[in-house]
Amino acid sequence: MTLEVEGLKVHYRTLKGDVRALDGVSFSLADGEIVGLAGESGCGKTTLGKSLIRLDGRMRHVAGTAVLDGEELPIGDDKAMNPRRWSAVSIIPQYSMSALNPTRRIGRMIAELLRSRGKSYRDHRDELVRRLELVGLEARVLDNYPIELSGGMKQRVVMVLSTLLDPSLLIADEVTSALDVTNQKAVAETLVRFRDMGFVKSMIVVTHDLSLVYQIADTIMVMYAGQIVEKAPAETIIKAPRHPYTRALIGALPEVGLEYGDERLQSIPGKPPHLLHPPTGCRFRARCPLAADECAAEPPIVAVEAGHEVSCWKAAD
Numbered sequence: 282m283t284l285e286v287e288g289l290k291v292h293y294r295t296l297k298g299d300v301r302a303l304d305g306v307s308f309s310l311a312d313g314e315i316v317g318l319a320g321e322s323g324c325g326k327t328t329l330g331k332s333l334i335r336l337d338g339r340m341r342h343v344a345g346t347a348v349l350d351g352e353e354l355p356i357g358d359d360k361a362m363n364p365r366r367w368s369a370v371s372i373i374p375q376y377s378m379s380a381l382n383p384t385r386r387i388g389r390m391i392a393e394l395l396r397s398r399g400k401s402y403r404d405h406r407d408e409l410v411r412r413l414e415l416v417g418l419e420a421r422v423l424d425n426y427p428i429e430l431s432g433g434m435k436q437r438v439v440m441v442l443s444t445l446l447d448p449s450l451l452i453a454d455e456v457t458s459a460l461d462v463t464n465q466k467a468v469a470e471t472l473v474r475f476r477d478m479g480f481v482k483s484m485i486v487v488t489h490d491l492s493l494v495y496q497i498a499d500t501i502m503v504m505y506a507g508q509i510v511e512k513a514p515a516e517t518i519i520k521a522p523r524h525p526y527t528r529a530l531i532g533a534l535p536e537v538g539l540e541y542g543d544e545r546l547q548s549i550p551g552k553p554p555h556l557l558h559p560p561t562g563c564r565f566r567a568r569c570p571l572a573a574d575e576c577a578a579e580p581p582i583v584a585v586e587a588g589h590e591v592s593c594w595k596a597a598d
C-alpha cells in the first residue's frame with residue numbers, strides 16, 4: 282500500500298469562520314494504482330492534493346492521518362514535510378506550466394531546483410535528458426526559455442521535472458485542462474507510462490474531466506462537498522455508479538454518459554452547499570432525486586461489493 286489516508290480534515294481559516302474543505306476523508310492507494318479524483322468545482326479536490334504535500338498559509342490540519350509507505354506524513358508541519366517534497370511526494374500543481382520562471386532557461390531552472398534540495402545537476406542530467414527524450418523532447422529544450430515552448434511541451438517538461446526524483450506519490454492537478462485534445466491525450470498517456478516505468482509508484486489525478494480520467498485511472502473517487510461519496514474501479518464508476526451524485530455527473534458527460542438515456546447531458550440542478558456551514562445528514566440530499574427522510578442522518582461509506590464503496594442510504598436499493 283503506498284498511501285493510507287484516514288479521517289482527514291483540513292479547514293481554511295477565513296474571517297467568517299472555518300471553511301471545512303476536507304471533512305473526514307479516508308481512502309488508500311495500492312502500489313502502482315492510479316486514482317482519478319473527480320467532482321464539481323469547489324468540492325475539495327485541490328485541497329486534498331495539496332494537503333498531502335504542502336498546506337498553504339490559510340489551511341489548517343484539523344484531524345486525520347496520511348501514511349505513505351508505512352510512515353506517517355507530518356502534514357501539519359511544514360518544516361518536517363520539506364525533505365519529503367519532490368522526493369517522496371510530488372505535485373504537478375494546477376496551472377504549473379504557466380508558472381515556469383520566464384527569466385530562466387529550463388536547464389538552469391532545474392539545476393537551481395536540484396541545488397536547493399542539496400542535489401547535483403550533473404548527477405541527474407543524463408537521466409533528465411533520457412526522460413525528456415521519452416516524452417519526445419530533445420535535450421536542447423534545456424537551453425530554451427519557457428516562452429519558446431508550446432503549452433504541450435511545457436507540460437511535458439513539468440511532468441518530467443516533477444517525477445525526476447522517483448517519488449512514491451504523484452499528485453497531478455488538472456494537468457490537461459489548458460491543453461488541446463491531442464495534447465490532453467498525450468499528457469494522460471505519459472502519466473500512465475511514468476507509472477509503468479516506475480518513475481512514480483502511485484498517482485492521484487485530480488480532474489473535473491471524468492471522460493479523460495476514465496481512460497487512465499484504475500480507480501475513480503468522487504468527492505462532494507468535502508467528502509468522498511463513491512470509490513470504485515474506473516469501469517464501475519462509469520458503467521454502474523451507485524451514488525445519485527455520481528450518476529448525475531456521468532449523465533452530464535456526452536462521451537461516457539450514453540447509457541443514462543434521458544438524463545444525459547443535463548446539468549445537475551442546484552448548487553453544492555457552502556462549506557462554511559455544511560448541512561447535517563447527506564450533503565447531496567437537497568439536490569438528490571432519491572432523497573428521503575433517512576437522508577437527514579449522515580450516511581456512512583460502506584462497501585456495496587468488493588472494491589466499491591458508496592456513502593448513500595439508497596445505494597443498496
Ligand SMILES: Nc1ncnc2c1ncn2[C@@H]1O[C@H](COP(=O)(O)OP(=O)(O)OP(=O)(O)O)[C@@H](O)[C@H]1O
Binds near residue numbers: 294556
Ligand atoms: N484560500 C482559501 N480560503 C478559503 N476557502 C478556500 C480557499 N481555497 C479554497 N477554499 C474553499 O475550499 C473548498 C474546496 O476548494 P478546492 O479548491 O479544494 O476545490 P476543487 O474541487 O479543487 O475546485 P476546482 O475544481 O475549482 O479547483 C471550496 O469551498 C473553496 O471555496
